[in-house]
Amino acid sequence: MHLRLSDQELATLVEMVSLAANVASWNQKESANDQVTAFENLESKILEKAGHSGLGDWIEFDEETQRFRVKADKEEGLFYHECYEEFRNESFWDELAVRLSDRDLARAIGFDVWEKLSEEERRARTVAWEKRYWEEFSKRGVERVVVVTPPGEG
Structure with missing residues (x-):
C-alpha cells in the first residue's frame, strides 16, 4: 500500500500515531502488552519514514528503546x-x-x-x-x- 500525503498530512499522521502510542502505553494489563508493542512499533516505523520525508528535525532515534520518537523539545509544542x-x-x-x-x-x-x-x-x-x-x-x-x-x- 502506498499513501501520498502532503507535508501537513504527514505531520498530522505523526502526531496521531504518537498520541495513540502514548495513550496505549498507559495500559498496564499483561494481556495488552502485544497490542501496546504493536502501537509502538508502528509509531516507530511511521516516524522513521517521516524523518526521511521532510520531518527530520522532528524525529530522533532513541538508543534505549531502539525506536524512533518525536524529539522532546519539538513534542512540547505540538497539538498531540x-x-x-x-x-x-x-x-x-x-x-x-x-x-x-x-x-x-x-x-x-x-x-x-x-x-x-x-x-x-x-x-x-x-x-x-x-x-x-x-x-x-x-x-x-x-x-x-x-x-x-x-x-x-x-
Missing part, C-alpha cells in the same frame, strides 16, 4: 502533546470525583446495597456528590484534599 496532557489531566480529576462519590454513596447506603447497584444506578445516585467534588477541584485542585489516618495506623 497538548491533547495528551489534557486527557491525562481530565481523566485524573474525573476519576477522583467518581471514586470519591462512590465512596460517599457506599458509606451512605451501606456497602452491601452499593455493591448490588449497577454502574448506571451508582452514577445516577452520585450526581450531586460528583458536582460538589468537581466544583471543589476546579477552584482549589488538591489544596484541601487530606488523608486522615485512623488511630493506631501511624
